Amino acid sequence: MFHVTKSYPGDPPVLLDINLDIEKGEFIFLTGPSGAGKSTLLKMMFLAERPTRGQVLIAGRNIARLRASGIPYLRRNIGVVFQDFKLLGNRTVAENVGFTLDVIGVPRDEVRERSLKMLRRVGLEHKADVSPLKLSGGEQQRVSLARALVNDPALLLADEPTGNLDPALTVEIMDLLCDVNARGTTVIVATHDATLIARYHKRTLRLEKGAMVADSRGEKAARLMSQEV
């Protein structure tokens, strides 16, 4: 990202002159207090928002200027995990996961097969045919993760993926994210959970009032965060 600013008329900027370089295969925590601009920054990456100024380059292409008709094709390479899961209660768990494959035209049988395989990976194969509404918060988050990953995206964005979970489930989800990263997917996790950052020694970007105030790696990030905890 080069000099990315996002503002709405009449309000102070949500993001202010953000410069950021993320390597392929990295695992990144994006942290900061509520309202710092974490979610907006993630939204820029899958074009749910466009920057007011600046460039967002993905694989050398400035997506800030991508035409509306090109957005679906960008999103097919990006998995997104939402804090509120965004699962459809009137579909089964497997159908929710298969949604990602349906839109890219994968044949019906293959959709089912790949959805079940993904559910097995997140430990929910036995819940494939129930409604997500009958699952616990942690299970729903795992379904959401399975949906984001079933298409083998190059980039995984997770907005507060453990925000609603207890500590045990948080570890479970984080382990899954680390596993995905180990298989080559770039992972960006927005969180304000300092214990999480202190525990996993990953590159951490800190936003405050829309500005990038820190970019620390590994031990240093963990140390900074453990001071905050």
Next chain:
Amino acid sequence: MSATAKVGYFVRTALGSMVRSPFVHVIAVAALAMALFGYGVARIASTQLEALLHSLGGEVEFTVYLADDAPADQLDELEKALVTRTHGTARRVAPAEALGRLAAQLGEEGKALTELGDNPLPWSLEVRLPSEARDPEALKALAESVKRLPFVTGVDYGEEAIARLSLIARALRLAIAIAFALVFLTTVIIVSATLQLAIFARRDEIEIQKLVGGTDTFVRFPFLIEGLVQGLLGGASSLGLAWLAVRALESDPSSPVAFLRLSGHFAVDWPRLGAEMLGLAVALGLLGSFVAVRRFLRV
């Protein structure tokens, strides 16, 4: 995915969603059916009224009074000229026949006429004009031109009655047009509002489809199929309702709209009305879905 598989997916998705949330679809179909029923009734009523207006007063009678001294061959020519000019039929009425008719019309009082020594009535030509010639202006012009012909002493065509009847017909036609426009406008508003509500209930689904990389066409297609099915069901139901309503009215002689019936039944062109109502319902269903989905595609 092949085109057939894609269409299969869209149809499955559309029907699946109709089965999963039947309530919103039943509401949409009911709204379409009620609105189209209104349209159908307005259409039937307007056709009946038009037919009624057409039959009112039957053909126009145009009487041309002739001079007593007119030679027979001149009268023949006059008769021919009138028939050609008016596209009607003409009949020559002798004074005696006219007097007999008048006496019959006057009843008791008419008896005095038989005591008249001389018949004061002239020879006349009764021209029956086709009903489309019942335009007051055209009739007036015709009367003026006929009056100028040789051996014509006068013309009578019930000027006032004709003028009044055309005024009534014009007012009725205007009333039909206004009622029709109102029914149509209400139909469009009700149907689009209902479809918007039905689709609003599923905005999450649209949002998720867009977020996982669905194109607008991909998201929209199943909704269009739903609109099509809703249109077909709504149109068919409204047609059934209209048919039942017409049947019920036909079998009830005390009905307040019984005056609309011509010769005991409603003259309804069912195949045409059916095609019209189904076509309109499908168009409304498709258009309503298209417009309603568009609002939620901006994700």
